[in-house]
Every structure is written in C-alpha cells, then in structure tokens.
Amino acid sequence: MNQLIIIEHLEPKLWPWCTIEYESISKLIPKDNLWFTNIKENGSKLGKLGKVTKESVIDMNLEDVCILDPDAKLTLNPEESRKFKYFVIGGILGDYPPKKRTKVELTNKMKGVARNMGKKQFSTDNAVYVLKQIINGTPLSKMKFQNKLNIKINKIESIDLPYYYPLINGKPRISSKLISYIKKKKSF
Numbered sequence: 001m002n003q004l005i006i007i008e009h010l011e012p013k014l015w016p017w018c019t020i021e022y023e024s025i026s027k028l029i030p031k032d033n034l035w036f037t038n039i040k041e042n043g044s045k046l047g048k049l050g051k052v053t054k055e056s057v058i059d060m061n062l063e064d065v066c067i068l069d070p071d072a073k074l075t076l077n078p079e080e081s082r083k084f085k086y087f088v089i090g091g092i093l094g095d096y097p098p099k100k101r102t103k104v105e106l107t108n109k110m111k112g113v114a115r116n117m118g119k120k121q122f123s124t125d126n127a128v129y130v131l132k133q134i135i136n137g138t139p140l141s142k143m144k145f146q147n148k149l150n151i152k153i154n155k156i157e158s159i160d161l162p163y164y165y166p167l168i169n170g171k172p173r174i175s176s177k178l179i180s181y182i183k184k185k186k187s188f
C-alpha cells in the first residue's frame with residue numbers, strides 16, 4: 001500500500017468509543033500508512049497504531065487529497081482512487097440525523113477533492129473498511145450492506161445503531177470490543 005489514510009480527529013476529546021474505532025482501523029491499515037491528526041492530548045495510546053500529530057490536516061497543505069464526505073456530489077470509484085496520495089476521513093462519531101460535519105469541518109476548510117461512498121453514514125472504521133475495498137478494486141455497487149444494527153444488551157433491552165454496515169460473509173462489520181463497550185455502558 002503506498003497511499004496514506006488520515007483520520008482527522010474532530011471530537012472534543014479522545015472518547016473510548018473513538019479509541020475503539022481507531023484500534024479497529026489499525027487492524028485494516030499498516031501503521032506506516034495511517035495518520036491521526038488534530039490529536040491534542042499528550043501521550044495518547046494512538047502512537048502504537050500510526051503516526052500521531054497535534055497539527056490538523058487542514059493546515060498541512062497536502063497535494064492529491066481525497067476527502068471522504070457523505071455529502072460530496074460524486075462517488076469514489078476504484079480507478080479514480082488510485083490517483084490520490086492521501087485520503088482524509090473524519091474522526092467524527094455518528095450522529096442521527098447526520099449534521100454534515102464532514103462537509104462543514106473538513107471539505108469546506110481544506111484543499112482536496114471530496115467524494116462520497118454512497119450517501120448513508122458509516123462509522124469511521126467502517127468508512128476506512130469500505131475505502132480499502134474500493135482502493136483494492138471493488139466498486140461500491142459490488143459490496144453488500146445492512147441499514148441499522150440492533151445490539152441486545154440483555155434479555156429485555158437492546159439498542160439500535162442507526163448507521164450503514166458493510167457485510168462480511170453476511171454479517172455486519174463491527175468490532176467485538178465496541179459491542180462489549182456498548183453492553184457495559186448500557187447495562188446497570
């Protein structure tokens with residue numbers, strides 16, 4: 001892999017949910033190809049996963065950049081994806097309905113070409129998973145997805161995650177660590 005994946009952290013803190021998603025990304029992208037930018041906390045655990053900088057990608061003035069933005073007009077395809085050196089993904093937790101934070105906080109503020117991977121919202125780690133499939137030659141139209149995921153907390157309670165999930169062997173992609181975290185947080 002000779003392209004770089006840049007996660008621009010845009011949450012006010014490095015919440016556990018963010019860290020779990022970033023760990024999940026590090027299982028997809030080699031350490032040398034993964035940057036975490038706009039990380040204000042010192043000594044973050046992210047150093048094990050990739051290059052970490054306090055600087056925002058917005059101030060880096062990089063060339064050949066593709067910003068992954070659900071609100072972009074055009075969809076990224078495998079052929080075009082080979083032309084870019086950098087891919088920027090928002091380290092933004094999902095919100096429903098989406099507030100167009102990627103457009104407001106990234107696309108409108110930096111130089112680069114914005115592309116969508118469909119209009120539905122993936123988590124940050126699943127956006128990286130789908131991007132990787134596209135870079136490796138699979139167009140979005142050949143992938144399978146599921147809308148929403150229901151997680152059972154216990155016999156009575158469950159929660160719906162209102163996002164779009166790529167299917168791997170028919171199963172929605174979500175890290176087991178995130179499922180444990182959600183269950184622990186919601187149970188009492």
Ligand SMILES: C[S@@+](CC[C@H](N)C(=O)[O-])C[C@H]1O[C@@H](n2cnc3c(N)ncnc32)[C@H](O)[C@@H]1O
Pocket residue numbers: 067068069070071088089090091092093094095098099100101102103115116117118119120121122123124127
């Ligand atoms: C959980 S999403 C946050 C989306 C945010 N609610 C918004 O409306 O912009 C985290 C990141 O994954 C990427 N992403 C998620 N779904 C995408 C899609 N359908 N197309 C392109 N990028 C996507 C974007 O880079 C986005 O900043």
